[in-house]
Amino acid sequence: MFDIIFYIFGAITVGGALVTAFARNIVYAAFSLLFTFFGIAGLYIMANADFLAVTQLLVYVGGILILLIFGVMLTSRIGTVDIRVGTGSRWVAGIMALGLFAILCAAFFGTAATHTEKSADGKSQVVTSWATHATRPWSGSKWNQDATTEALKPKYGAPDEVKSNEGSSGTSVEIGTLFLTDYLLPFEVISVLILVSLLGATMIARKEPTKEEEAIAESVSV
Amino acid sequence: MTVGLNHFLVIGAILFVLGIFAMLSRRNVIAVLMGVELILNAANINFIAFTRYGGVNIGGQMAAIFVIVIAAGEAAVALAIVLNIYKNFKSVNPSEVDSLRD
Numbered sequence: 001m002f003d004i005i006f007y008i009f010g011a012i013t014v015g016g017a018l019v020t021a022f023a024r025n026i027v028y029a030a031f032s033l034l035f036t037f038f039g040i041a042g043l044y045i046m047a048n049a050d051f052l053a054v055t056q057l058l059v060y061v062g063g064i065l066i067l068l069i070f071g072v073m074l075t076s077r078i079g080t081v082d083i084r085v086g087t088g089s090r091w092v093a094g095i096m097a098l099g100l101f102a103i104l105c106a107a108f109f110g111t112a113a114t115h116t117e118k119s120a121d122g123k124s125q126v127v128t129s130w131a132t133h134a135t136r137p138w139s140g141s142k143w144n145q146d147a148t149t150e151a152l153k154p155k156y157g158a159p160d161e162v163k164s165n166e167g168s169s170g171t172s173v174e175i176g177t178l179f180l181t182d183y184l185l186p187f188e189v190i191s192v193l194i195l196v197s198l199l200g201a202t203m204i205a206r207k208e209p210t211k212e213e214e215a216i217a218e219s220v221s222v
Numbered sequence: 223m224t225v226g227l228n229h230f231l232v233i234g235a236i237l238f239v240l241g242i243f244a245m246l247s248r249r250n251v252i253a254v255l256m257g258v259e260l261i262l263n264a265a266n267i268n269f270i271a272f273t274r275y276g277g278v279n280i281g282g283q284m285a286a287i288f289v290i291v292i293a294a295g296e297a298a299v300a301l302a303i304v305l306n307i308y309k310n311f312k313s314v315n316p317s318e319v320d321s322l323r324d
Contacts, residue, residue: 006225010233014240020256021240021247029244033256036237040263047230047274049283052266052290059290064259064297071252071301075308083250093246097239104235108228174280175287183284190291197295205302 006046013039026083030069037061051172230271238264251304251314255297262293 016036023029037060044053084090179187209217237260244257266286273282304314311319 003225006229010229013233014236017237017240017260020260021244026250026253029253029256033259036260036263040267043230043233043267044270046225047270049270049273049286052270052283052286055287055290056266059294060259060263063294067297067301068252068256068259071255071304074305075252075314083248083253085247085249090247093243096246097243100242101235101239104238105232108231108235171280171283175283178280178284186288190288194291194295197299201298201302204299205305 002046006043009039009042009046011039012036013043024084026072029083030065030072033065033068034061037065048171050170051175227271227275230267230275234264234267234271237261237267249315249317251307251316251319252301254316255300255304258296258300259293262289265289 013036016032016034016039019032020029020036023032037056040060041053041056044050044056085093241257241260241264244260245254248254248257266289269282269286269289273280273286307319308314313319
């Protein structure tokens with residue numbers, strides 16, 4: 001069941017991304033991006049990242065995608081322009097992308113994953129397992145080394161096979177705690193960054209006042 | 223074959239190369255920005271996958287949140303720049319925008 005749902009979400013994600021990358025019309029590209037973002041939110045849920053999934057929907061679908069569609073509508077004559085480059089450049093881009101994909105896959109399937117594990121006598125040791133094998137889920141994390149895993153063991157087997165996260169309170173509590181403890185400085189820095197970028201965006205995008213408007217503004221201020 | 227780390231990584235890689243392709247083969251700056259969004263999402267999928275399967279703790283999800291925030295800021299600034307480019311050049315084709323002055 002997990003696998004089937006994963007493949008459905010994966011197909012939605014990849015299909016949307018394919019249309020985004022190959023569509024002739026920019027409006028199709030923008031709207032297929034919607035499906036990609038929804039599929040990715042589904043994948044986040046499959047990977048037990050519930051908070052991230054909601055954030056993905058709010059920020060990407062509700063914010064960035066709307067912004068992109070605004071951009072499309074404010075700049076181009078919709079539906080009349082082919083947005084693809086010439087065939088020659090497309091072939092070069094395609095070959096480069098395929099080569100990159102081959103390198104990445106070679107890296108994924110040729111890498112051994114290591115993780116530390118407590119052996120029977122209580123000493124921790126580094127265990128090497130091939131990445132094709134689903135390595136121990138949730139190991140090394142506070143929020144999942146709770147009683148849930150232990151409690152589910154008789155029902156579902158060893159943690160390797162445990163797929164469900166039922167009984168857990170989700171990741172929001174842990175993420176909120178980390179934001180105000182370990183990640184406080186990055187949190188503050190990034191809030192300043194987003195403030196500056198939003199102010200900068202308004203500065204750049206605002207209309208230059210004409211001479212008459214400037215004169216009016218000055219007379220009002222005086 | 224049960225779904226594991228590699229399945230997530232491969233989906234991330236597919237999104238990444240499609241984003242690269244979109245960036246390289248588009249004549250519209252906004253379509254290029256869509257490619258950038260695909261690439262950022264690919265990175266996020268990798269973070270989440272390693273949080274789930276890779277034996278790292280929830281720090282991967284924290285990194286993904288920072289990536290999302292930066293993506294939001296990037297989209298806002300980039301769209302503002304694109305609107306200005308359109309105002310000055312009457313075009314959003316990156317090959318035609320090749321001058322730093324009016």
